[in-house]
Amino acid sequence: MNVFKKINIRAKTSNSTGFGTNPGSYGGRFINKDGSANVEKRGVPFLSRISWYHTMQGLPAWKFIGILFLFYAGINFVFAGLYYAIGIEYLDGIDAKEGSEWLKFGKAYFFSAQTFTTVGYGHISPNGFLTSALAATEALTGLLSFAIATGLFYGRFSRPRAFIRFSQNALIAPYRNGTAFMIRMAAFKNTNLIDAEARMTLGMSVEENGSMVNKFYTLDLELQKINALTLSWTLVHPINEESPFFGFTKEDFDTTEGEIIVYIKAFDDVFSSTVSTGTSYVFEEIVYGAKFDMMYEENDANTKTILNLDRINSYSKVQL
Template sequence: MFHKVNDPGFGNFSTKNIQRYVNKDGRFNIKHINKKRNISAAYTFLISISWLKFFVLVISCYTVINIVFAFIYLLAGIENLTSSTGSPLHDFFNAFFFSAQTITTVGYGGISPRGIITGLISSFEAMLGLICFSFITGLLYGRFSKPKASAQFSEDIVVNKHLGTHKIMFRVMNSRKSVMIRPKVDVILLLPEAVGDSFKSSFYTLDLERNAITYLPTTWTIVHDIDDNSPLSNYKVENLANLNAELIILLSYYDDAFNQEVHQVHSYLLRELKIDYTFEKAFSFNDDGIMELDHDKFDRIIQK
């Protein structure tokens, strides 16, 4: 008999047009409203965004700060830094480059403050630069040291019949060369159900052929049999894709690169099911007897 879960943490209430609980990137599909902002939230945001967004943000902030200080130096008088060129644009660039040299503490010496006002401004800017670059250094360390799961989930989820039983399958691959030790996977079926005029979410733990292995050097196909012990046994296979249901997967393993246990969340919608398909084998042995894992074949499926 299949095992029904009371509430794994999502809540039992639901709605007719419910969206997926977990996005493709593993983040929970929750929209926060009236959320108070704080420094810790900013830190979490800055170490979680992509590297491209991070560097664009850093360069943008660096440019804006220098532009602001350039205008401040112009208001204080460009003659307190260097002789005016007579061109507002050239004077602005002289002030901008002096600001860049000050905030980075480079100080080439070509331009230097000549009065108390510009001396105070440049001193404050130098202190601000030390604080900002220390903060950026901490963020870089946090981004590099933050454990990141290296598991890659297949793009598709398939179902086919084997040995008289229909099986739902997806697979996982280690995308890095680090060793994944004792990976374990738990799969929960989220099934919205109508109760009178309202809806509620029911959760079921799916039995798997294997929910843990010792190592994951290549690929691992996770299989659920749609037998009498499956909560999907009351549905025809061709109707599974019509269910507004979701499979929520939690993968846990010990990563030798970070020397700690790492967790990764993923999900599939049953309407994404590929019926009567199976996965193409992604690894083989070459002529020298060495196993080769073809990443291009990881997502390939073939019709049975």
Template sequence: MAKKVKDPGLGEDSIIIAKRIINKDGSFNIRHLNRQKGISALYAYLVDLSWTHFFCLVFLMYFMLNMTFAAIYVAIGVQYISVEPQGFVIDFVNAFFFSSQTITTLGYGAMAPTNVIAGIVSSFQALIGLLSFSFVTGLLYGRFSKPKASIRFSDNIICREFNEGRALMFRLMNSKKDVMINPRVKVTLAITEPDKKQGYKRNFYQLSLERDHITYLPTTWTLVHEIDKNSPLDKFSSEELQKLNGEFLIMVSYYDEAFNQDVYKLHSYTFEELKMNVVFEKAFYFDEDGYTVLDHHKISDTREM
């Protein structure tokens, strides 16, 4: 008989159209309202931002700052930054270049402030440049030094025949060459079901796994939950499984030798991502020299039984 477990911190209240709890990227699918914001929140946001978005944001801020100060220098008069006026467009371009040299504290010497107002503005801009580049340097360090789990999950969870019965399986892979020490996996099943108050609630079950920890993970690891009499899914047929409103909540943790500390990764599968009667293809093989070859493109490959 399957036993429910206490709410792991996600809340038991639910509705029939509730979205998934954990997104594909491992973040919780929650919209925050009236959340207090501050420098620490901004720092956390910028550290977690993708590299593409991060560098685009840095370039945009750099460009906008120089555009703003270029407009100020044009308003003051470009003759006060050692440039002869030649029309608005040329003056603005020259002012932009002078602004770029000032904010980076580079200074080629061809252009320089020649009156008090231009000197005050350029001094203030140099201070902003120093503070800005210090902030970006700190962000770069934080982004590189933040521990991140190097785990890839299969695109789908599968259900297949196993030991004269059925079993659920999903697969994970070490996406880097770093050695994962003592990886551990915990799987919680959340099913949205009608309650006695004519509403809906989430019921949580801790799924038993054939193996929930191993010593190290150099290649792939297939996690197996056997659907037996102790499984909360035993009462459902294969067709009913695909129609369930629920989610498999997965947490993987291990010791990462690169960061010298434990790291973790969250992931989830919904029943819409359940594939029936297929098996995973092998993702590694031995080459002619006897080396184990791991094909990262085959993490999600399946075939019909």
């Protein structure tokens, strides 16, 4: 990282971030945009360092559904291949002398699907010990698989989440005869989040006693906690004499590498549970000399407030 030597000595440092102090041992940003740590774990076998439940719970919905369909199609393909290998003649209802081999395999596949789901239409049935044993094994596998899938579905629907969207950019904006660092967020689902609290930390690589170290600075906020996250919330860090950004110019932001880490937690009264999320902004994502545009307005009848979530990153350039 580039070194910025004008860090305000009055800025409050933080030693509780959980990140190391040696910048040479850390690559890229500290926190990804989705709030996850930018860390790859090694040193133990892959299966030992992966929690499949957490992985399935954290997947996007389309990937989660896709994996379930691929598993369903794949396992039925395997069982259909075993039925075909044992012999189609051991499946009553399939004429082993008529039709192509692909047609016979297709019928074995659909028999497998009916057995796996325990539907059992009765058009095709197993005969012989091996085929019956395989069908019994597949039925048990299907019951266990659907039990696991049901648990995963329930976990995804019932797990409390902080449905909060952040602005893509952070701004250096006018603020009370000075400037401030600002980001904006809003709850984008029909959730009711109360007692929302924010924490913001700046991470930079600086020179200290002749060596490079990672230093973290607490960014004080104008409002650290609000009663309810009903509309948008702009987090404001005033750039005053106690701010680590004090004395920064546009050129300093352009030539210095740093990252602002944001953590949000709130209470979801539907789940009666605390939810949390986070994100980060590197200096390349900071727009110097801009202010956010309004996100909400009254409707035509002046009876309701409209929150335009598509304007969360909308800003206008201003002169500082």
